[in-house]
Amino acid sequence: MSQVAQLESDLRDRLAHTSLADEPFFLAARLSALGSAAANRVLTDLGLKVRSYSVLAFACGDPKPTQRELSQFLVLDPSQIVALVDELEALGAVERHPDPRDRRSKIIVATASGRRLHRKAKQLVDEQARESLHRLDDRQRAQFLELLHVVAID
Amino acid sequence: MSQVAQLESDLRDRLAHTSLADEPFFLAARLSALGSAAANRVLTDLGLKVRSYSVLAFACGDPKPTQRELSQFLVLDPSQIVALVDELEALGAVERHPDPRDRRSKIIVATASGRRLHRKAKQLVDEQARESLHRLDDRQRAQFLELLHVVAID
DNA sequence: TATTGTTATACTCTATAACTATA
DNA sequence: TATAGTTATAGAGTATAACAATA
Numbered sequence: 001m002s003q004v005a006q007l008e009s010d011l012r013d014r015l016a017h018t019s020l021a022d023e024p025f026f027l028a029a030r031l032s033a034l035g036s037a038a039a040n041r042v043l044t045d046l047g048l049k050v051r052s053y054s055v056l057a058f059a060c061g062d063p064k065p066t067q068r069e070l071s072q073f074l075v076l077d078p079s080q081i082v083a084l085v086d087e088l089e090a091l092g093a094v095e096r097h098p099d100p101r102d103r104r105s106k107i108i109v110a111t112a113s114g115r116r117l118h119r120k121a122k123q124l125v126d127e128q129a130r131e132s133l134h135r136l137d138d139r140q141r142a143q144f145l146e147l148l149h150v151v152a153i154d
Numbered sequence: 155m156s157q158v159a160q161l162e163s164d165l166r167d168r169l170a171h172t173s174l175a176d177e178p179f180f181l182a183a184r185l186s187a188l189g190s191a192a193a194n195r196v197l198t199d200l201g202l203k204v205r206s207y208s209v210l211a212f213a214c215g216d217p218k219p220t221q222r223e224l225s226q227f228l229v230l231d232p233s234q235i236v237a238l239v240d241e242l243e244a245l246g247a248v249e250r251h252p253d254p255r256d257r258r259s260k261i262i263v264a265t266a267s268g269r270r271l272h273r274k275a276k277q278l279v280d281e282q283a284r285e286s287l288h289r290l291d292d293r294q295r296a297q298f299l300e301l302l303h304v305v306a307i308d
Numbered sequence: 309t310a311t312t313g314t315t316a317t318a319c320t321c322t323a324t325a326a327c328t329a330t331a
Numbered sequence: 332t333a334t335a336g337t338t339a340t341a342g343a344g345t346a347t348a349a350c351a352a353t354a
Contacts, residue, residue: 007226007308015227016307019276020211024283024299025189025204027306032186033229034306035179050179051321057174068335072161073169075187077323082337104330104335122173129178135304144301145178150289151298152185153170154161205344222312231346236314250313258312258353 024151038132042124046117047091051076053121055084059094059110060118066105093117178305192286196278200271201245205230207275209238213248213264214272220259247271 007015020026039050048056054074058065067085071078085108088094093114099105110118133141161169174180193204202210208228212219221239225232239262242248247268253259264272287295 011223011226012307014217014223016303018212018215018227020208020227021303021307022299023279024287024302025186025193025279026208027299027302028182028186028189029204030229031302031306032179032182034308035182037229039179050183054174054180058172061172063168066335069165069168072165073172073174075184075191076321078336079324079338080322099335102331102335106336125177125179133178133305136301140301140304143297144305145176145181147290147294147298147301148178148181148185149170149175150294151287152181152188153166153175154188220312230344232313233315233347234345253312256312256354260313 035129035132038128039125042128043121046121046124048117048121052084052087053118053125055081055108056088056093056110056114056118056121059088059108060115064097064107064109066099066107068105070108088114091117189283189286192282193279196282197275200275200278202271202275206238206241207272207279209235209262210242210247210264210268210272210275213242213262214269218251218261218263220253220256220261222259224262242268245271 036050043049043053055070067081071081094108094110096106097109099107190204197203197207209224212224221235225235248262248264250260251263253261
């Protein structure tokens with residue numbers, strides 16, 4: 001049914017005083033669940049989800065990733081990348097290019113329209129992220145991102 | 155196959171300089187995926203997973219949660235709580251008690267052996283968490299937890 | 309009428325193994 | 332022998348609707 005778990009203040013207070021509230025993996029899972037749901041909601045109109053958006057973002061960056069690298073970046077099995085790339089390819093957003101240095105590999109590169117799509121999507125996602133961090137002031141937000149960066153990118 | 159995505163330093167460096175590396179939802183998702191996998195690995199021997207461990211933790215806390223509350227805390231559909239509680243009940247770790255204030259609700263409360271199980275599990279999980287945050291010093295870790303707390307607990 | 313727990317079901321995601329072509 | 336991408340498939344997780352008991 002509904003699963004968006006907007007907590008009333010008394011429930012929030014109870015959650016805040018649980019033993020789990022000090023366990024980073026629980027907090028990260030909760031943040032991830034809430035964040036992904038929100039991001040997916042915002043991306044639907046563009047035909048994207050968090051996963052495909054992430055692949056597209058890498059395909060827009062430099063250097064271009066192979067599928068193997070994508071699977072490591074996104075913590076997904078290589079076999080799952082196939083469907084994601086297929087999906088974006090069907091949208092005309094990315095193409096599979098041969099890797100000149102290893103003919104087994106395929107490099108995923110965004111098309112011009114893929115880059116436009118990414119620009120629009122990033123704007124929506126960034127705005128949504130700003131909202132979900134609204135309880136932090138500028139300094140705290142910067143700090144949080146820096147620490148999260150260190151912790152999440154092994 | 156393997157999906158534990160231990161990155162080599164050059165790949166880590168590439169990931170660190172991607173546009174996604176500044177998007178909190180992506181970092182949270184990555185941290186959550188890595189953290190849950192690690193926590194699940196550590197909990198297997200006790201017959202628990204992250205989800206069931208989380209339910210057990212609430213059932214050990216005070217005040218005891220209803221299933222409805224659990225679904226909000228864990229950002230899961232109420233129908234999914236049923237199976238989790240069934241699972242813990244089969245382990246003899248929790249019991250469903252009638253809620254004196256609302257006979258529709260069931261309060262989930264840990265048994266004595268459930269509390270022992272939780273104690274053991276928490277020790278393993280905490281140790282694992284400390285490891286995965288090893289790149290932060292004490293002050294940073296405290297800061298990170300505080301900010302994560304604010305952001306994840308709406 | 310609305311809500312709690314439950315069941316059922318369809319759908320998505322995840323994990324694993326095997327295949328092919330390259331290395 | 333090992334690795335990149337692919338396919339197939341089974342299992343786990345997710346979303347949705349409907350029902351009985353209770354509010």
